[in-house]
Amino acid sequence: MRLQVIQQRGLWWGISGGAIAISLLAMILSFTQFGAPLRPGLDFIGGTRLQLSLDCTTDNSCTEAQKIEVGQVRDILADQGLENSPIQVVEDYTVSIRTPTLDVEERTQLQEALTEEIGNFDPDTTQIDTVGPTIGAALFVSGVKALLVSFFGIVVYLSFRFKFDYAVFAIVALFHDVFLTAGVFSILGLTLGLEIDSLFLVALLTIIGFSVNDTVVIYDRIRETSQIEEGASIDQIVNDAVNQTLTRSINTTVTTVLPLLAIFLFGGETLQFFALALIIGFISGAYSSIFIASTALAWWRERQEKTIDWNTEEKEEGVEPVVQDSQISDEV
Secondary structure: OOOOOOOOHHHHHHHHHHHHHHHHHHHHHHHHHHOOOOOEOHHHHOEEEEEEEEHHHHOOOOOHHHOOOHHHHHHHHHHOOOOOOOEEEEOOOEEEEEEOOOOHHHHHHHHHHHHHHHOOEOOOOOEEEEEOHHHHHHHHHHHHHHHHHHHHHHHHHHHHHOOHHHHHHHHHHHHHHHHHHHHHHHHHHHHHOOOEOHHHHHHHHHHHHHHHHHHHHHHHHHHHHHHHOOOOOHHHHHHHHHHHHHHHHHHHHHHHHHHHHHHHHHOOHHHHHHHHHHHHHHHHHHHHHHHHHHHHHHHHHHHHHHHHHHHHHHHHOOOOOOOOHHHHHHHO
């Protein structure tokens, strides 16, 4: 089976355009609710996070009556002056609460109130994290700088290895991958209350590295094919190059995603959403390398060839170049 990448270019671009539009809408809705395109976690805005599990979870003896209700937790927090704190109930018997920064006495008071109203919690699984707002802001700024530096480095590298237009469309493909991954997490933040942390920025940097590697392989084959098939159209060259690297791209993506899927399913809560971000980004990266970066480059080269042919035809037909008014003034 031979994939006709160029002939179905409108379809590939339409799929990406629709996904980007949905992601953008989710980010706008998220911004109206949380003041950010994605729901920020403790790492970025600072505060205290408490995660408490009922002691019945240790031997799986929890009953239906012991399920934790968000409304009940909200009433307890209201008594403590923390009614606006985000609450998330995990697997019915575990509650995660994010509050403004609390000192030891305030945390103890909150835990005692929760224990009195809900039940005893397992001290071995209790997690309490506190991050200052200054540290959170510094982490966010450092992460954004890392992303910008990586984009700049990729542009410089691809401009030297190939040409500047190759670099431009590789960056377009990378932006596509990062934006879609962020869009999915924005949707999860709105629907499931998922917050992003510093691991999410690490995932984005990893996605950028994987995606640009796949794009470089295809661009390298496009350059080699253009030298072998001299005189062939850019559409033919890109179609041949993509089909020659298609199996390699699919195999690389599948063998990378399978271990990540295992981590997502069995790696525990800490790595679960980190793995999910990589899965989304890697699949998106393979798609953008095959269907976006290559077809966009072909489209641009077509426009360049048409411009050159049009100028050549004008010269052959003896069409005089148009003289600008500024040039006439200079001559006078």
